[in-house]
Amino acid sequence: MLLGWFILSTAAGHYLASTSLLDQLYGDLVHESYQHPNFQYKISQDEDNLGVYSSYEQKFPDVYYESILHHYLKRKPHAKFPDKDDVSDIEMDQNMFGGIVTYAHLPHFNCFKGHNDIPIDVAIVGAPFDTGVSFRPGARFGPDAIRSAAKRLSYSTDSKKNNYKEKNIRRDSFHKHSIVDCGDVAMNPFDNRISLNQLYRGHRAIVNNHSGKVHSIPRVITMGGDHTITLMALRNLHEQWKKPIKIIHFDSHIDTWDPKKLGGGITNYMSLNHGTFLHYAHEKGFIGDKGNYHVGIRAPLIDPDFDSKHDAECGFNVIGASSIDKIGVQGILKELVESYTANDKEIGTPVYISVDIDVLDPAYAPGTGTMEVGGFTSRELLAILDGLKGTELGRHLVGADVVEVSPPYDTNSGITALSATAVIDSLLKIFVN
Numbered sequence: 127m128l129l130g131w132f133i134l135s136t137a138a139g140h141y142l143a144s145t146s147l148l149d150q151l152y153g154d155l156v157h158e159s160y161q162h163p164n165f166q167y168k169i170s171q172d173e174d175n176l177g178v179y180s181s182y183e184q185k186f187p188d189v190y191y192e193s194i195l196h197h198y199l200k201r202k203p204h205a206k207f208p209d210k211d212d213v214s215d216i217e218m219d220q221n222m223f224g225g226i227v228t229y230a231h232l233p234h235f236n237c238f239k240g241h242n243d244i245p246i247d248v249a250i251v252g253a254p255f256d257t258g259v260s261f262r263p264g265a266r267f268g269p270d271a272i273r274s275a276a277k278r279l280s281y282s283t284d285s286k287k288n289n290y291k292e293k294n295i296r297r298d299s300f301h302k303h304s305i306v307d308c309g310d311v312a313m314n315p316f317d318n319r320i321s322l323n324q325l326y327r328g329h330r331a332i333v334n335n336h337s338g339k340v341h342s343i344p345r346v347i348t349m350g351g352d353h354t355i356t357l358m359a360l361r362n363l364h365e366q367w368k369k370p371i372k373i374i375h376f377d378s379h380i381d382t383w384d385p386k387k388l389g390g391g392i393t394n395y396m397s398l399n400h401g402t403f404l405h406y407a408h409e410k411g412f413i414g415d416k417g418n419y420h421v422g423i424r425a426p427l428i429d430p431d432f433d434s435k436h437d438a439e440c441g442f443n444v445i446g447a448s449s450i451d452k453i454g455v456q457g458i459l460k461e462l463v464e465s466y467t468a469n470d471k472e473i474g475t476p477v478y479i480s481v482d483i484d485v486l487d488p489a490y491a492p493g494t495g496t497m498e499v500g501g502f503t504s505r506e507l508l509a510i511l512d513g514l515k516g517t518e519l520g521r522h523l524v525g526a527d528v529v530e531v532s533p534p535y536d537t538n539s540g541i542t543a544l545s546a547t548a549v550i551d552s553l554l555k556i557f558v559n
């Protein structure tokens with residue numbers, strides 16, 4: 127027995143010295159013929175049992191550990207590299223931590239040029255803008271962070287990864303639609319009038335110059351940016367659909383503040399910001415006079431009586447954040463779904479969903495401009511969005527956004543940006559349903 131052990135350890139030592147440890151463990155990474163010869167040693171049944179060696183651990187530690195390695199090598203399969211000219215496993219950019227970043231690895235297409243090279247049913251576009259905020263800036267970096275956090279998602283046919291949220295979704299429905307990432311609209315950081323106009327023209331170019339396989343007018347999902355950017359999406363949609371839009375606005379703040387109360391007063395320029403854009407959306411007739419909804423409201427008002435009255439005048443109903451405790455997700459869904467009336471159906475009222483990520487509790491979305499405690503969990507928000515899929519309201523969705531993701535205030539794990547990816551994923555599923 128001891129003699130056998132001696133022969134084994136000498137042979138193993140000799141073998142291990144003859145080629146590098148790396149090559150032994152992982153195959154020869156340098157030479158073409160990476161398969162090294164099989165071990166020639168004959169090991170008796172007794173000695174093949176690792177338990178026998180354990181008694182040698184103290185006495186002959188070097189021999190012991192070499193033998194352990196010997197056993198590992200003996201059992202491991204050889205690496206099988208593909209043919210030298212085979213690129214089938216690397217040609218698709220499906221890398222989760224590298225590559226050119228688009229939302230969920232969607233194809234990038236320059237949607238702003240005036241041609242219709244490829245069909246576009248849903249266009250995802252970034253609006254890097256944060257000079258309309260009242261408190262903490264940083265949302266100009268939102269599109270970038272959302273795309274990075276979306277690397278785990280994929281909608282491609284050739285994807286090696288499945289969508290994590292809904293593995294059983296009919297992948298056919300995604301294939302029928304052409305979904306692209308248009309990149310970001312270049313937005314000037316020095317003058318909001320210029321940059322918002324750039325965004326308006328960006329949206330306009332997407333929908334005017336392209337059409338999809340399913341939707342003749344591409345549906346745009348905008349990644350903000352602070353909430354001011356929603357006004358340009360609504361302006362464009364109002365022009366496209368030629369009727370007021372019904373907006374479902376997920377937010378902790380009402381955002382219908384009269385500019386006299388928030389920001390305005392000295393110059394007109396100051397009056398348009400992320401807390402007043404819905405006032406202007408109503409004033410300009412982009413949104414309906416009634417039937418709009420805020421969901422998740424909980425932030426204090428500036429002038430409670432005046433603000434509430436003005437909010438109602440702008441056509442809004444309020445589902446407060448605490449409704450989740452009173453009527454739950456299903457109760458909120460019921461109210462939203464039923465708010466799309468028979469009359470809406472008859473005239474085909476277009477619907478817009480705007481998700482300010484601050485609708486979530488700061489526990490789920492700390493990376494945002496204006497946190498308010500007592501918000502929805504990310505699960506509750508996604509359940510509400512997913513519940514709209516297949517309803518009349520969902521079927522008439524013509525545009526959407528997720529805004530106010532401010533990466534400088536996010537956690538190291540980027541949970542706010544991650545929440546935004548899930549929101550976009552749910553919005554996409556409404557569009558392709």
Ligand SMILES: [Mn+2]
Binds near residue numbers: 379400530
């Ligand atoms: Mn907002």
